[in-house]
Amino acid sequence: xxxxxxxxxxxxxxxxxxxxxxxxxxxxxxxxxxxxxxxxxxxxxxxxxxxxxxxxxxxxxxxxxxxxxxxxxxxxxxxxxxxxxxxxxxxxxxxxxxxxxxxxxxxxxxxxxxxxxxxxxxxxxxxxxxxxxxxxxxxxxxxxxxxxxxxxxxxxxxxxxxxxxxxxxxxxxxxxxxxxxxxxxxxxxxxxxxxxxxxxxxxxxxxxxxxxxxxxxxxxxxxxxxxxxxxxxxxxxxxxxxxxxxxxxxxxxxxxxxxxxxxxxxxxxxxxxxxxxxxxxxxxxxxxxxxxxxxxxxxxxxxxxxxxxxxxxxxxxxxxxxxxxxxxxxxxxxxxxxxxxxxxxxxxxxxxxxxxxxxxxxxxxxxxxxxxxxxxxxxxxxxxxxxxxxxxxxxxxxxxxxxxxxxxxxxxxxxxxxxxxxxxxxxxxxxxxxxxxxxxxxxxxxxxxxxxxxxxxxxxxxxxxxxxxxxxxxxxxxxxxxxxxxxxxxxxxxxxxxxxxxxxxxxxxxxxxxx
Amino acid sequence: xxxxxxxxxxxxxxxxxxxxxxxxxxxxxxxxxxxxxxxxxxxxxxxxxxxxxxxxxxxxxxxxxxxxxxxxxxxxxxxxxxxxxxxxxxxxxxxxxxxxxxxxxxxxxxxxxxxxxxxxxxxxxxxxxxxxxxxxxxxxxxxxxxxxxxxxxxxxxxxxxxxxxxxxxxxxxxxxxxxxxxxxxxxxxxxxxxxxxxxxxxxxxxxxxxxxxxxxxxxxxxxxxxxxxxxxxxxxxxxxxxxxxxxxxxxxxxxxxxxxxxxxxxxxxxxxxxxxxxxxxxxxxxxxxxxxxxxxxxxxxxxxxxxxxxxxxxxxxxxxxxxxxxxxxxxxxxxxxxxxxxxxxxx
Numbered sequence: 001x002x003x004x005x006x007x008x009x010x011x012x013x014x015x016x017x018x019x020x021x022x023x024x025x026x027x028x029x030x031x032x033x034x035x036x037x038x039x040x041x042x043x044x045x046x047x048x049x050x051x052x053x054x055x056x057x058x059x060x061x062x063x064x065x066x067x068x069x070x071x072x073x074x075x076x077x078x079x080x081x082x083x084x085x086x087x088x089x090x091x092x093x094x095x096x097x098x099x100x101x102x103x104x105x106x107x108x109x110x111x112x113x114x115x116x117x118x119x120x121x122x123x124x125x126x127x128x129x130x131x132x133x134x135x136x137x138x139x140x141x142x143x144x145x146x147x148x149x150x151x152x153x154x155x156x157x158x159x160x161x162x163x164x165x166x167x168x169x170x171x172x173x174x175x176x177x178x179x180x181x182x183x184x185x186x187x188x189x190x191x192x193x194x195x196x197x198x199x200x201x202x203x204x205x206x207x208x209x210x211x212x213x214x215x216x217x218x219x220x221x222x223x224x225x226x227x228x229x230x231x232x233x234x235x236x237x238x239x240x241x242x243x244x245x246x247x248x249x250x251x252x253x254x255x256x257x258x259x260x261x262x263x264x265x266x267x268x269x270x271x272x273x274x275x276x277x278x279x280x281x282x283x284x285x286x287x288x289x290x291x292x293x294x295x296x297x298x299x300x301x302x303x304x305x306x307x308x309x310x311x312x313x314x315x316x317x318x319x320x321x322x323x324x325x326x327x328x329x330x331x332x333x334x335x336x337x338x339x340x341x342x343x344x345x346x347x348x349x350x351x352x353x354x355x356x357x358x359x360x361x362x363x364x365x366x367x368x369x370x371x372x373x374x375x376x377x378x379x380x381x382x383x384x385x386x387x388x389x390x391x392x393x394x395x396x397x398x399x400x401x402x403x404x405x406x407x408x409x410x411x412x413x414x415x416x417x418x419x420x421x422x423x424x425x426x427x428x429x430x431x432x433x434x435x436x437x438x439x440x441x442x443x444x445x446x447x448x449x450x451x452x453x454x455x456x457x458x459x460x461x462x463x464x465x466x467x468x469x470x471x472x473x474x475x476x477x478x479x480x481x482x483x484x485x486x487x488x489x490x491x492x493x494x495x496x497x498x499x500x501x502x503x504x505x506x507x508x509x510x511x512x513x514x515x
Numbered sequence: 516x517x518x519x520x521x522x523x524x525x526x527x528x529x530x531x532x533x534x535x536x537x538x539x540x541x542x543x544x545x546x547x548x549x550x551x552x553x554x555x556x557x558x559x560x561x562x563x564x565x566x567x568x569x570x571x572x573x574x575x576x577x578x579x580x581x582x583x584x585x586x587x588x589x590x591x592x593x594x595x596x597x598x599x600x601x602x603x604x605x606x607x608x609x610x611x612x613x614x615x616x617x618x619x620x621x622x623x624x625x626x627x628x629x630x631x632x633x634x635x636x637x638x639x640x641x642x643x644x645x646x647x648x649x650x651x652x653x654x655x656x657x658x659x660x661x662x663x664x665x666x667x668x669x670x671x672x673x674x675x676x677x678x679x680x681x682x683x684x685x686x687x688x689x690x691x692x693x694x695x696x697x698x699x700x701x702x703x704x705x706x707x708x709x710x711x712x713x714x715x716x717x718x719x720x721x722x723x724x725x726x727x728x729x730x731x732x733x734x735x736x737x738x739x740x741x742x743x744x745x746x747x748x749x750x751x752x753x754x755x756x757x758x759x760x761x762x763x764x765x766x767x768x769x770x771x772x773x774x775x776x777x778x779x780x781x782x783x784x785x786x787x788x789x790x791x792x793x794x795x796x797x798x799x800x801x802x803x804x805x806x807x808x809x810x811x812x813x814x815x816x817x818x819x820x821x822x823x824x825x826x827x828x829x830x831x832x833x834x835x836x837x838x839x840x841x842x843x844x845x846x847x848x849x850x851x852x853x854x855x856x857x858x859x860x861x862x
């Protein structure tokens with residue numbers, strides 16, 4: 001007798017998205033927040049428009065603010081109209097989606113609110129055929145995460161790991177995941193006491209970007225780069241995560257966080273692990289994350305006062321001109337202390353102590369109010385061993401630049417002979433741009449990650465040991481900064497950071513690339 | 516003029532296009548692929564679509580046809596460059612070649628040899644078989660092509676299957692692509708794990724398509740939808756009867772209906788009936804009267820769920836572009852075409 005495994009639908013084979021999502025309700029905690037309207041619900045709308053949601057799907061918002069279902073739907077419709085990737089919104093798609101949208105008002109620590117949530121979930125199961133599948137998205141401050149998970153488990157609406165065919169419950173947790181190694185460990189311990197790692201999806205939206213995923217395709221889907229991808233050929237690597245924006249109303253958050261925790265501990269170290277990891281044995285969540293963790297654990301600690309002084313720079317922006325406008329200094333931003341010592345710029349020299357990367361410095365720089373918004377990784381290759389063309393001033397022409405945002409693409413720089421009788425060289429770039437080559441718009445990072453979470457694919461989410469390895473690297477640096485081992489440098493808004501950031505790399509006779 | 520003389524003339528004209536002008540200015544030359552479009556008519560919607568696609572993708576385009584008015588051993592050609600100018604740019608941003616070739620009846624079968632000399636070998640070549648494409652040209656080009664796009668709506672599923680069998684490269688079918696929403700809708704009936712069992716219990720399938728002017732039996736779209744489902748579920752054709760994987764007969768009906776707001780042959784309805792437990796499982800998709808939405812319904816016993824989805828009208832330029840960019844394997848199409856061949860053979 002022919003039998004079909006329950007998890008597989010043979011009619012999905014060969015379709016663009018073979019792995020269908022099982023019926024579920026997505027519950028967004030912090031539904032009245034900015035992220036819900038700007039990214040999450042527009043992302044869900046795009047998934048619905050591209051028919052990637054399951055037949056049985058519902059969405060519940062949960063937040064303190066008292067709102068009716070209709071109020072919430074109306075707010076979300078406005079948000080989708082404004083932020084959806086594909087505009088204008090299709091009324092048929094929205095009406096169908098809106099029919100399954102509801103709202104529960106309540107405090108995150110109020111047990112009765114979870115009973116109301118439970119009742120609404122049961123109603124949606126009946127009305128929309130969502131069959132008990134649950135994805136809980138915690139778009140909330142870090143200190144609310146424990147309480148929500150506790151209450152979900154106590155109310156019996158977040159059961160443990162499922163076996164095939166049983167309803168499932170998954171929990172997506174937004175960054176920051178802890179504020180240091182100790183708090184991240186404690187949070188992991190508490191969550192893993194109630195949930196299985198397979199149910200936890202720690203989101204770093206950078207990993208949902210097409211170009212970040214393309215880093216892995218570039219490395220492990222091609223053969224020509226791999227032989228070059230090591231200390232044998234690479235002289236140094238630069239990772240830049242630059243923003244031209246300032247606080248944009250996040251002054252209070254920044255005063256508690258700083259750029260190291262906001263960007264370096266997660267986004268920058270994720271990029272570093274992706275470009276430095278070994279090839280995973282398979283494209284699955286654990287195999288990929290095993291290799292990333294190994295790379296992170298191989299990071300040489302920046303621990304002693306001397307190390308921190310020589311290998312790290314912290315800075316804070318002063319007033320300046322960004323994109324033609326005069327902008328205030330960090331200390332003049334709303335909700336920021338006039339004497340704030342919080343960093344808005346970080347530069348680090350990281351070393352990876354393994355066979356592949358021994359002696360290759362990885363220079364990281366990240367900052368707010370820099371000259372422009374750009375995220376880029378540049379591999380600089382070693383100079384030619386013997387300068388054959390004596391007339392040339394170019395000794396180290398080769399670089400591979402991986403642009404994550406904006407203008408996503410890859411550029412390979414090499415030397416060519418200038419036309420003419422003499423042997424004169426000039427470096428040129430072979431440039432691949434996503435937008436030009438593929439024409440169509442890439443899905444938003446949140447679309448990809450919401451879909452992956454709903455179908456239980458954790459490949460693009462960070463595992464507990466990854467998060468802890470990231471904190472283990474930045475914690476000693478933060479501790480030394482707190483002890484004023486490294487003075488806070490000032491830089492003009494609209495520049496590429498403080499002089500000390502340039503000195504960090506100049507010590508090795510190098511200079512930052514101009515993105 | 517001998518074919519090789521015309522070929523030399525084309526090459527010389529191409530060289531001249533990219534040579535610097537009196538001021539030393541050279542047009543920016545950018546090509547990403549060779550697009551070879553074969554059509555029965557010089558002026559048609561198909562040709563317009565191919566120009567659109569070539570412009571959007573920056574393709575070196577060859578428009579190939581047979582002109583019965585030409586000497587049987589002659590080849591005639593026009594060479595030009597099409598340039599795009601980005602907003603604010605002073606001059607062309609990127610230019611690519613257009614070569615229109617008309618073969619005499621006797622040299623049509625040499626089309627592959629002529630194209631071999633003209634395509635940019637380092638770039639991928641995509642052959643698009645348009646409506647009314649001359650048999651000799653197609654038979655010459657298809658076996659050598661690395662990627663062929665058919666359109667069963669115009670060539671017929673039988674001819675597509677025959678041509679697909681002689682190419683080992685990637686193939687696609689615009690008619691098969693055009694029903695991808697319907698395939699998705701059908702798959703959706705069984706996405707819920709609790710409904711998956713019904714997939715083995717299908718008893719009846721009814722497909723409705725818009726009437727065609729020639730009333731020539733089932734449309735390619737309808738035939739491909741049944742063949743896709745049958746191939747995926749391990750059905751087999753037993754004389755005129757389709758049987759499921761366990762050998763039980765499946766009743767299949769393809770019905771032509773009058774619809775004036777969709778293309779002739781386009782799908783307008785699908786019903787799948789099965790038994791799940793002791794209850795009737797009925798999945799239904801209907802193209803609404805506006806032609807742009809599908810209503811999807813699943814009834815199991817007394818429970819019923821409905822959805823409504825947008826479905827854009829068929830746009831051949833978009834389908835060709837989507838197919839060129841797609842990385843999906845042709846295995847699904849090949850198994851569908853083979854199923855259709857067996858099914859037809861049984862009828």
